[in-house]
Amino acid sequence: MSDFAIDILLILVKLGLIFAVLLTGAAYLVLAERRVLGRIQRRYGPNRVGPFGMMQPLADAVKLLTKEDFIPAQADKPIFFVAPGLAAVTALLAFAVVPFSPPITLFGREVPMVVCDLNIGVLYFLGLSSLAVYGIALGGWASNSKYALLGGIRGLAQLISYELAMGLSLVPVVLMAGSFSLTDIVLAQNPVPFALLNPVAFLVFLISTAAESKRIPFDIPEAENELVAGFHTEYSGMRFGLFFVGEYINMMILGSMITVFFLGGWIGPVLPPIVWFFAKVMAVAFVFIWMRGTLPRLRYDQLMHFGWKFLIPVSLINVIVTGALLLWLKG
Amino acid sequence: MAEGIDVYKRRYGQNPKSLWRDLKGTVEPFYVTLRNMFKKPVTYQYPEEKRTPYPRYRARIVLTRDPEGGERCVACYLCSAACPVDCISMQSSEDENGRRYAAWFRINFSRCIYCGLCAEACPTLAIQMTPFYEFSGRDPLKMVYEKEDLLIADGGKDNEYNFYKHAGIGVANPRGGNEDEYGPVDVRSNLP
Amino acid sequence: MATIIFYILGFTALIATGLCITRRNPVHAVVYLVNALFALALIFYLLGAPLVAAWEVIIYAGAVMVLFLFIIMMLELAPNPVDEAAGPGWMRWGPVLLLGLVLVACTVLLILVDGQSGEGVPTYYASPQDFGYALFSRYALAVQVVSFQLFFAAVGAFYVGKPPKRRRKEQA
Numbered sequence: 001m002s003d004f005a006i007d008i009l010l011i012l013v014k015l016g017l018i019f020a021v022l023l024t025g026a027a028y029l030v031l032a033e034r035r036v037l038g039r040i041q042r043r044y045g046p047n048r049v050g051p052f053g054m055m056q057p058l059a060d061a062v063k064l065l066t067k068e069d070f071i072p073a074q075a076d077k078p079i080f081f082v083a084p085g086l087a088a089v090t091a092l093l094a095f096a097v098v099p100f101s102p103p104i105t106l107f108g109r110e111v112p113m114v115v116c117d118l119n120i121g122v123l124y125f126l127g128l129s130s131l132a133v134y135g136i137a138l139g140g141w142a143s144n145s146k147y148a149l150l151g152g153i154r155g156l157a158q159l160i161s162y163e164l165a166m167g168l169s170l171v172p173v174v175l176m177a178g179s180f181s182l183t184d185i186v187l188a189q190n191p192v193p194f195a196l197l198n199p200v201a202f203l204v205f206l207i208s209t210a211a212e213s214k215r216i217p218f219d220i221p222e223a224e225n226e227l228v229a230g231f232h233t234e235y236s237g238m239r240f241g242l243f244f245v246g247e248y249i250n251m252m253i254l255g256s257m258i259t260v261f262f263l264g265g266w267i268g269p270v271l272p273p274i275v276w277f278f279a280k281v282m283a284v285a286f287v288f289i290w291m292r293g294t295l296p297r298l299r300y301d302q303l304m305h306f307g308w309k310f311l312i313p314v315s316l317i318n319v320i321v322t323g324a325l326l327l328w329l330k331g
Numbered sequence: 332m333a334e335g336i337d338v339y340k341r342r343y344g345q346n347p348k349s350l351w352r353d354l355k356g357t358v359e360p361f362y363v364t365l366r367n368m369f370k371k372p373v374t375y376q377y378p379e380e381k382r383t384p385y386p387r388y389r390a391r392i393v394l395t396r397d398p399e400g401g402e403r404c405v406a407c408y409l410c411s412a413a414c415p416v417d418c419i420s421m422q423s424s425e426d427e428n429g430r431r432y433a434a435w436f437r438i439n440f441s442r443c444i445y446c447g448l449c450a451e452a453c454p455t456l457a458i459q460m461t462p463f464y465e466f467s468g469r470d471p472l473k474m475v476y477e478k479e480d481l482l483i484a485d486g487g488k489d490n491e492y493n494f495y496k497h498a499g500i501g502v503a504n505p506r507g508g509n510e511d512e513y514g515p516v517d518v519r520s521n522l523p
Numbered sequence: 524m525a526t527i528i529f530y531i532l533g534f535t536a537l538i539a540t541g542l543c544i545t546r547r548n549p550v551h552a553v554v555y556l557v558n559a560l561f562a563l564a565l566i567f568y569l570l571g572a573p574l575v576a577a578w579e580v581i582i583y584a585g586a587v588m589v590l591f592l593f594i595i596m597m598l599e600l601a602p603n604p605v606d607e608a609a610g611p612g613w614m615r616w617g618p619v620l621l622l623g624l625v626l627v628a629c630t631v632l633l634i635l636v637d638g639q640s641g642e643g644v645p646t647y648y649a650s651p652q653d654f655g656y657a658l659f660s661r662y663a664l665a666v667q668v669v670s671f672q673l674f675f676a677a678v679g680a681f682y683v684g685k686p687p688k689r690r691r692k693e694q695a
Binding site for chain 1: 548550551554557561564573574576577578580581584585586589590592593596597623650651
């Protein structure tokens with residue numbers, strides 16, 4: 001076999017592994033979320049299916065697959081069908097640039113533990129997260145329902161507002177690492193992770209990723225008590241499941257992005273790198289779940305004020321201050 | 332609006348728009364939820380762990396018997412009249428000494444809402460609610476209970492009570508012969 | 524390999540743009556335009572300008588078109604209920620699926636090819652560093668002019684969006 005074929009084979013194996021890990025991870029994240037929310041509210045959460053409820057994701061999948069696939073009358077069918085896939089695929093593709101361990105040596109070859117180490121990894125991630133908006137906007141529009149439409153509009157407004165803060169909070173990271181590549185960013189955090197060096201950027205990024213994944217303090221696109229279920233009101237069965245899984249995959253992606261950008265990626269003492277990476281991702285996911293169990297939903301205008309009048313100015317000032325400090329330090 | 336802020340200041344003694352208050356209000360809940368995460372859940376894990384309901388809990392309905400073992404029900408129809416969902420039906424009958432009883436008595440438990448109005452309406456304490464709550468089925472027709480299914484060999488809540496020892500027209504004792512019963516009133520002597 | 528992908532992407536962009544300007548339904552037009560922009564971004568990437576490709580996706584597909592969609596949805600410009608007489612099923616279905624599949628396939632191919640082997644790497648390659656240096660040294664004046672324009676636009680938007688004095692007093 002030629003080198004090229006081996007390369008392609010390795011990439012396919014990595015892709016398959018990542019898909020498997022990501023999908024099971026997302027499924028079990030749903031379970032973890034329900035259990036943790038249950039404990040916060042002093043109940044058990046799902047613990048009936050299998051030991052500790054471990055088979056619950058499987059049962060949920062079977063349920064969603066066997067449910068009726070309902071299509072509203074006069075829905076825009078092509079867009080209606082494509083939208084949930086768009087939401088899930090944009091979330092999945094973002095994982096291509098995440099490095100979860102330093103390169104390992106396998107059969108005498110050095111195998112990088114990332115599907116594709118793009119030199120514009122940060123921008124690739126931002127681009128995909130901005131494309132993720134289309135899933136909810138088009139899904140909401142194509143449903144031909146006023147709740148779904150309102151949810152879609154809110155989603156659009158929220159995501160483009162918080163994307164700015166998210167992008168701006170990544171600028172200091174890129175400045176400090178001196179590279180757009182995620183592997184270089186992780187390596188630049190070897191002694192001290194960026195979360196300690198630049199806590200402002202870390203907090204802004206954490207908040208805007210929570211908004212970007214439409215999770216509870218920022219879940220106005222699907223606000224249950226106002227919009228039924230927001231943009232996915234008219235979706236049922238596995239199409240709804242795709243939106244749902246997409247949301248949790250998105251949570252895993254954003255968790256790994258926070259890990260890579262601010263928590264030092266795979267770097268950590270004693271344990272093997274990959275364990276550190278997943279532990280950090282799970283810790284971030286736990287913080288997201290904890291936040292969901294704690295904070296109430298923001299009103300639409302509060303959300304917009306917070307995004308445009310607080311987060312964006314703060315991250316802009318942070319960019320200027322970080323740049324000035326870096327210039328001063330380098331002399 | 333301004334008045335509301337004044338009231339707030341008087342009540343809480345701080346500037347309602349202060350950043351400190353906002354920060355505190357955002358961070359403190361995280362501690363509360365974290366604390367609750369490590370408390371024992373209050374859930375009863377039902378099929379394994381059953382809670383004991385209070386004696387007056389309203390669940391399955393029974394027909395009780397008096398201390399001598401006779402049916403208490405006098406088929407007065409008050410329960411079926413009181414029933415908001417009309418799930419009780421019966422046919423009254425009389426034996427040779429004038430004692431009324433139900434020829435048949437039927438409760439459709441698939442309609443019953445366990446409101447307890449029938450038990451409140453019953454003059455002889457015959458129909459009573461019990462705390463037996465594990466009471467459900469898949470076939471509505473199997474939830475229709477006849478008199479034989481409803482009768483129990485017990486007096487229920489007021490075990491010693493026997494209606495015909497206190498009242499009733501000459502069934503157990505002649506009129507006015509019961510212990511806390513007055514004799515029959517001569518209507519003509521009541522005239523002014 | 525690179526040539527074949529280039530032609531596939533080029534035709535995709537052309538077809539998508541053509542469909543975009545012939546659609547009656549503005550939301551469909553936006554979807555096709557996003558497709559075209561995405562194909563263009565991939566072409567930029569293929570030609571060795573990853574930074575431009577990323578900006579194309581982030582700014583044009585991710586921000587400008589999202590704003591278009593936002594306005595269309597907000598003002599209800601799109602006909603709803605959808606006109607069923609627009610043509611047979613495959614006419615409405617085909618392009619969406621075709622474009623989506625082609626774009627996803629190309630993305631995957633580009634990711635597979637990039638950096639792993641010599642194939643598909645163009646003769647000239649503008650790394651983010653090169654691009655930045657060129658932008659802020661050789662084209663510094665142009666960048667300044669454009670940024671001033673944006674600044675004016677921001678000031679103008681602020682002026683237009685400012686509530687009139689009377690209303691501001693009421694709000695205070």
